[in-house]
Amino acid sequence: MSDGASAMTDQPGTVADGAVPGIDPPATPGPPLISARRLRKDYGGETVLDVDELDLLPGELLAVLGPNGSGKSTLLRLLAMLEKPTAGEVAFAGESGSRAENRIRAASSAVFQKPHFWRESVRFNVGLGLKLRGIERLEIDARVNEICEGLGITPVLDSPITSLSGGQAQRVALARALVVDPEVLFLDEPTANLDSEARIDLRTDLENIVRRRTTSVLLITHDRNEAFHLADRIAVLRRGRLVQVGSPADLYEDPADPYVARMTGAELTIRGIVTAADGRKLTVDAGGVSLVAVGRVAVGTSVKVAYRPEDLVLAPAHDSREESSVRNVLRSTIHERRDMGGLVRLRLAGPPELLALVTRDAADELALDPGTRVTVRVKATALHAYPASDPANPATPSRSDTPTPTTTREREPE
Amino acid sequence: MDPLFQALELIASGDLYVWNVIIRSLQISGLALVLALVLGLPIGVGVGFSHFRTRGSIVAVINTGLALPPVVVGLAVYLLFSRSGPLGSFDALYTPAAMIIAQAVIAGPYIAAVSLAAAETVPTDVRLQARALGASSLQATLLQLREIRSSVIAAIAAGFGAIISEVGAVMIVGGNILGETRVMTTAIVTETRRGNFDVAIAMGVVLMGVALYVNILLLLLGRRGARRLFPA
Numbered sequence: 038m039s040d041g042a043s044a045m046t047d048q049p050g051t052v053a054d055g056a057v058p059g060i061d062p063p064a065t066p067g068p069p070l071i072s073a074r075r076l077r078k079d080y081g082g083e084t085v086l087d088v089d090e091l092d093l094l095p096g097e098l099l100a101v102l103g104p105n106g107s108g109k110s111t112l113l114r115l116l117a118m119l120e121k122p123t124a125g126e127v128a129f130a131g132e133s134g135s136r137a138e139n140r141i142r143a144a145s146s147a148v149f150q151k152p153h154f155w156r157e158s159v160r161f162n163v164g165l166g167l168k169l170r171g172i173e174r175l176e177i178d179a180r181v182n183e184i185c186e187g188l189g190i191t192p193v194l195d196s197p198i199t200s201l202s203g204g205q206a207q208r209v210a211l212a213r214a215l216v217v218d219p220e221v222l223f224l225d226e227p228t229a230n231l232d233s234e235a236r237i238d239l240r241t242d243l244e245n246i247v248r249r250r251t252t253s254v255l256l257i258t259h260d261r262n263e264a265f266h267l268a269d270r271i272a273v274l275r276r277g278r279l280v281q282v283g284s285p286a287d288l289y290e291d292p293a294d295p296y297v298a299r300m301t302g303a304e305l306t307i308r309g310i311v312t313a314a315d316g317r318k319l320t321v322d323a324g325g326v327s328l329v330a331v332g333r334v335a336v337g338t339s340v341k342v343a344y345r346p347e348d349l350v351l352a353p354a355h356d357s358r359e360e361s362s363v364r365n366v367l368r369s370t371i372h373e374r375r376d377m378g379g380l381v382r383l384r385l386a387g388p389p390e391l392l393a394l395v396t397r398d399a400a401d402e403l404a405l406d407p408g409t410r411v412t413v414r415v416k417a418t419a420l421h422a423y424p425a426s427d428p429a430n431p432a433t434p435s436r437s438d439t440p441t442p443t444t445t446r447e448r449e450p451e
Numbered sequence: 452m453d454p455l456f457q458a459l460e461l462i463a464s465g466d467l468y469v470w471n472v473i474i475r476s477l478q479i480s481g482l483a484l485v486l487a488l489v490l491g492l493p494i495g496v497g498v499g500f501s502h503f504r505t506r507g508s509i510v511a512v513i514n515t516g517l518a519l520p521p522v523v524v525g526l527a528v529y530l531l532f533s534r535s536g537p538l539g540s541f542d543a544l545y546t547p548a549a550m551i552i553a554q555a556v557i558a559g560p561y562i563a564a565v566s567l568a569a570a571e572t573v574p575t576d577v578r579l580q581a582r583a584l585g586a587s588s589l590q591a592t593l594l595q596l597r598e599i600r601s602s603v604i605a606a607i608a609a610g611f612g613a614i615i616s617e618v619g620a621v622m623i624v625g626g627n628i629l630g631e632t633r634v635m636t637t638a639i640v641t642e643t644r645r646g647n648f649d650v651a652i653a654m655g656v657v658l659m660g661v662a663l664y665v666n667i668l669l670l671l672l673g674r675r676g677a678r679r680l681f682p683a
Contacts, residue, residue: 119582147583153576155597166584217585 068131070095070221070253071116071141076125078111078277086111086277088125093221098254100268102261102300108277109257110150110225116255117145117223143170147223150230152210154198159190159209162198166217184216188242204235208242215246221253228263243267261300265289273297295423298343307342307389308425311335319422324388329364332422339425346382346394348419353403354410364417367391371409374400381405385413458653469650473657476634479547480615483554487610490555491562492603498563499570500578500595513567516560521553525620528553532624545626550634553620558610565609569602570595608666615662635661 069092078086086108093099093116101109114120116127118138129137129144146166154162163185164177172180185191188208193201201209207227214222227243228236244267258264264271265285273280273288273296281293292298295305309323314336321328321340330342354368369391373384381400385391391413395405405411461469498509530536532544543549573595581591596603618636625632627641635654642651 114579117583119579142582142585142587145583146585147580149576149580149583151576153574153580155594169581169585169587169590213584223583 067095069093069128070130071255072128073116074126074128076112076115076127077123078108078115078120079123084123084277086115088112088274088277088279091116091272091279091282093253093255094270095253096251097269098256098267100256100258100264100271101274102258102264102271103274104259107274109259109274111277112274113147113223113225113255113257117141117147119147141221144220145223146214146217146219147225148207148210148214148227150226152206152213154206154209157198158195159185159198159201160194162209163194163213163216166213170217180216181212184212187246188212202235203231204238207231207235207239211239211242211246219252221255223255223257225257226259228260229258240266265301273300290418292343292421295341295343298421298423301345302347303343303345303421304392305341305343306387306392307344307420309340309342309389309422311338311340311422318417321420321422326367326388328367328389328420329417330420330422331418334422334424340422341425342389343421343423344391344415344419346392348415349391349393350414351383351393351395351399351403351405352412352414354412365413365415365420367413367415369411369413371405371407371411374405374407385411454648454652455656457649458656461649461653462657466653469653469657471630472633472635472638472654473661475547475632476615476636476658477661479550479621479634480554480611483551483614484558484607484611486551486555487558487562487614488607491559491610492566492606494559495563495566495606496570496592496596496599496603499567500573500592510567513560513563517564519557519560520619521557521617522619522623524556525553525623528556528620528624544624545628545632547625547632549624550621550632553624554614554617557617557620558614561610561613562606565606566599566603569599569606573598604669604672608669611665611669612662615665616658 071093073088073091076086076088076091077084091112101112103109111120115122118127118129118141126133127137129141132140155165160181164181167177167180181194182191185194188211190205190208190212193205193209198206198209207230211227224243228239231239240263256264256267265288268285270282270284271288272282273293275296281288281297288297289301292301292303295303299305307321307323307328309321309328311319311332311334312322312327313320314334317331317333319330319332319334319340321330321342323342328342330340332340334340367389369385369387371383372386372390375382375384376397379397381395381397383393383395383400383405385393393413399405403409403411494513498506498513528549529544531538532541532549533539534544541548543552577595577598578591581594582588586594616636618640621627621632621634622637622640625634625637627633627637633641635658639651639654639658642648642654
């Protein structure tokens with residue numbers, strides 16, 4: 038790092054397109070395995086879920102991402118045909134009704150946030166799905182042994198289920214779901230109740246085991262890191278409605294609204310008015326500073342501009358190089374510096390007020406301390422403008438939900 | 452202590468009268484228990500596991516059944532099977548069949564109410580989890596029942612206790628006919644009136660022993676039965 042600093046994070050989108058080493062890519066999509074149309078669920082006269090269309094493709098891992106109470110688990114129960122919708126239809130492999138229900142029972146299994154275990158041994162609980170399918174005892178034993186070995190729970194195989202820790206119990210639940218070799222696996226926040234260490238372990242197991250199979254997976258989660266790390270596609274659900282469905286890269290590069298933008302770690306500190314529009318390219322006046330951003334907003338509209346702090350490239354104030362690829366060059370002063378382990382979060386005085394994320398090494402090398410004048414460069418495509426008062430998008434995720442960068446590397450100046 | 456010693460001697464010596472009454476009691480109460488179980492358990496767990504609009508009224512009716520006085524049940528069954536009653540053509544009055552029906556009516560609400568209360572405690576997640584693992588509707592119900600097996604056993608024991616010790620209803624509909632409808636409780640009443648305290652006490656001792664034995668048997672059967680249903 039010589040004259041610019043930015044943090045390349047292990048963020049959503051960075052793993053979206055490339056396969057994780059050693060893990061087979063998902064199977065080629067065919068006709069949907071599960072398809073939901075005009076799905077609605079009411080409880081006590083109140084609509085808690087209203088999804089026009091959603092498909093789970095063969096071999097894909099579809100994550101349904103949303104905050105608590107957004108209807109994620111209800112959606113899972115409807116798609117798994119464990120509950121009947123108030124209106125609409127769910128089809129499995131092209132079939133619907135009781136025939137589809139019987140087929141999906143035999144072809145699927147699930148892991149819930151708080152799985153229920155029968156008060157017997159681990160072996161009994163893991164083998165239960167096979168027993169229900171009428172598999173012979175010898176084969177049950179062989180398959181239970183194999184799956185438990187893979188998940189590292191062989192030592193507790195004959196222990197009472199009540200003696201397990203939270204992490205072990207969730208592993209048993211995962212083994213119980215996988216041992217039946219399901220065509221579709223439903224995961225309802227399987228890591229939500231675990232401590233951070235157990236969560237990381239189980240997530241690694243999920244990644245290693247689930248994606249090596251041809252199984253289709255519907256993963257319900259409120260943890261966007263989990264969704265972006267594991268999913269082939271993500272469906273963002275808010276207040277019972279789908280906001281955006283797409284690959285992690287789609288969501289990362291072109292979030293449909295400020296809510297999805299914040300899901301991908303974007304900040305919304307820039308406010309302004311659109312002064313010119315050329316297709317998707319917009320010129321935004323942000324408190325006297327002209328910015329080039331992208332969006333679908335008419336001239337004269339008040340906008341919020343979303344950006345990811347790690348997309349800002351900081352350089353000393355005297356740096357005056359011009360690069361054709363960078364559409365926005367701003368002068369600013371560091372107002373606040375907050376160290377976060379290997380990363381440093383910087384608040385830059387406005388207008389417009391900005392948040393930047395750089396590596397600690399870069400911040401130290403460039404002496405990025407409060408009062409330091411800096412040049413900020415950011416690509417137009419990294420700034421997404423949305424109408425400031427969009428009634429369809431009143432809510433934004435809380436700051437605490439923002440994904441935490443886990444790895445960093447210096448980025449070459451653009 | 453003399454009558455008690457004589458009672459034990461009667462039992463040990465295989466007294467025909469005493470053993471005839473004991474066996475007849477077990478036959479009648481055993482069949483009544485099976486009938487009550489067949490009717491009471493599905494009603495109890497069915498209502499306990501489900502949610503519907505008139506559920507509260509049905510629960511109230513079942514719980515009221517617990518307070519049914521056996522003599523009133525006996526009277527109702529008597530009127531049903533009396534010559535002028537709606538079921539008089541069956542000619543069942545003063546037969547073991549009428550006694551079985553009366554005892555089943557007494558035990559049924561016990562089994563239904565206790566199993567209903569137990570079923571209500573089973574979280575809905577249990578069925579959801581069972582179905583999610585591939586269970587059919589019947590398999591899911593059996594897995595739910597597995598969670599309350601000790602309560603179901605307690606319900607059966609409570610039902611058996613209610614009928615093996617009951618005297619009013621069986622006296623009315625059975626008539627206490629020697630060798631036909633005389634059971635331990637009616638025999639105790641008869642022999643006490645006659646002053647045959649040794650026989651009455653013998654019956655009492657057997658009655659208490661049977662109650663204890665049946666409870667232990669039910670407990671063991673319950674454990675083994677549950678394992679057989681879904682062997683570990």
